Amino acid sequence: MPAMDLSPDERRIADGADGAAKAMAMRLVSETGRLLGAQRLLPIVSSHVDGCLYHGDSGTYFAERLASDGGQVAVPTTLNVGALDLLHPDRVKGDAHHREMSLRMMRAYEMLGCRPTWTCAPYQAGHRPAVGTDVAWGESNAVAFCNSVLGARTNRYGDFLDIACALVGRAPDYGLHRAENRRATVVVDASGLSPALRNADVFYPVLGTWLGAEIGAEIAAIDGLPPKQGEDRLKALGAAAASAGAVGLFHVVGSTPEAPTLTAATQAGPTRAIRLTPEMVRTARDRLSTARDGAIDCVALGSPHFSEAEFAALKRLASGRRFRVPLYVCTRRDLVEREDLSGLEAAGALIVADTCVVVTPILPAGAGTLMTNSGKFAHYGPANLGYDVVYGSLEDCVASAVEGRVVRDESVWR
Numbered sequence: 001m002p003a004m005d006l007s008p009d010e011r012r013i014a015d016g017a018d019g020a021a022k023a024m025a026m027r028l029v030s031e032t033g034r035l036l037g038a039q040r041l042l043p044i045v046s047s048h049v050d051g052c053l054y055h056g057d058s059g060t061y062f063a064e065r066l067a068s069d070g071g072q073v074a075v076p077t078t079l080n081v082g083a084l085d086l087l088h089p090d091r092v093k094g095d096a097h098h099r100e101m102s103l104r105m106m107r108a109y110e111m112l113g114c115r116p117t118w119t120c121a122p123y124q125a126g127h128r129p130a131v132g133t134d135v136a137w138g139e140s141n142a143v144a145f146c147n148s149v150l151g152a153r154t155n156r157y158g159d160f161l162d163i164a165c166a167l168v169g170r171a172p173d174y175g176l177h178r179a180e181n182r183r184a185t186v187v188v189d190a191s192g193l194s195p196a197l198r199n200a201d202v203f204y205p206v207l208g209t210w211l212g213a214e215i216g217a218e219i220a221a222i223d224g225l226p227p228k229q230g231e232d233r234l235k236a237l238g239a240a241a242a243s244a245g246a247v248g249l250f251h252v253v254g255s256t257p258e259a260p261t262l263t264a265a266t267q268a269g270p271t272r273a274i275r276l277t278p279e280m281v282r283t284a285r286d287r288l289s290t291a292r293d294g295a296i297d298c299v300a301l302g303s304p305h306f307s308e309a310e311f312a313a314l315k316r317l318a319s320g321r322r323f324r325v326p327l328y329v330c331t332r333r334d335l336v337e338r339e340d341l342s343g344l345e346a347a348g349a350l351i352v353a354d355t356c357v358v359v360t361p362i363l364p365a366g367a368g369t370l371m372t373n374s375g376k377f378a379h380y381g382p383a384n385l386g387y388d389v390v391y392g393s394l395e396d397c398v399a400s401a402v403e404g405r406v407v408r409d410e411s412v413w414r
Helices: 008-014 020-035 057-068 096-111 140-150 161-168 203-215 231-244 262-266 278-287 308-318 333-338 342-347 375-385 394-403
Strands: 041-043 047-049 077-079 170-172 186-189 220-223 250-252 272-275 298-306 327-331 349-353 369-372 388-391
Touching: 008 020, 020 041, 020 057, 020 161, 020 170, 047 161, 057 096, 057 161, 077 096, 140 231, 140 250, 140 298, 161 170, 203 220, 203 231, 203 278, 203 375, 220 262, 231 250, 231 298, 231 375, 298 308, 298 375, 298 394, 308 327, 308 342, 308 394, 327 333, 327 394, 333 349, 342 349, 369 375, 369 394, 375 388
Parallel strands: 047 077, 186 220, 186 272, 220 250, 298 327, 298 369, 327 349, 369 388
Antiparallel strands: 041 170
């Protein structure tokens, strides 16, 4: 495998001219690029770091080493969820060592100059690189949204390559950074589904779940959906697709920037086409639930993190009602600090910031049944939490939280 063709400035950084932290980061980025077959590095304009979530002491030591060696990010960099809710510290049930090392990790990333957003939806917190720009983002849903909805270019940069790219302002030139690798090779025709379903929020996580399971890492152009889809639907679609498969980019004809038309999305033409049927969609919907009717123990919303529009919808649905079981809502801290959420809290909602109930011990310990409107929560919940899961719409989730049992409107699925 040939060596990476580094520029004189990149070699200077790798040799330590800008300090030990950037030298190590440049060696990590260039060697990873070489192993991936890239011949050069690209300048990037931003990064989103997923490696700030505590999974063990080594990750904390790594971040602290970068900080103690004088590391500073070279491009605007946001932080994904951490392992603590810094606004509501009593919500987290981890032991003292877990708390200490998680906090040390979070503080080390702040010392590196990263913006302490602590959200898996940085694109809804103002981090929005322009169409066609190269970035280095981690977090699967953020990668899918960045590529698909914003039209910026990134691969999935995992722990701890993401912070290394941020420190040197470079990423390997391969994969979805290259225009020829961004064309759709699969056309998904949704026109045969009912207009009611295609206009329902509850459909989009299901579509994403089907997409990830069906096409894996391929790139799809989805045709036949209403044009100019809202960001929250596309966010939910991408998050579910990236969880159920390895989807890093999808096109929605008439909604996403590289797909004004089907021809533009496919460029040289697709290799295959799939026509969605109601049966295919219902099967995908049913796979998101490991439990059926009966009592539930809690409801979890906000994966990816809840937006302003989603909170507005939740407030309307919860107005004048009281939840019989806890309803957890995960969201970003800047929204908590400026939104009036007192009415939801009075109804029995528990707001979680900076982290997520699927990756941090917040829910009551022990087995139970959780209801969610998130395809990502539904996908990871059973394995990560030990809870059975029921998938439904936001309306279903609120009604179920009020009743303490599964309440679902099946009409749209017919």
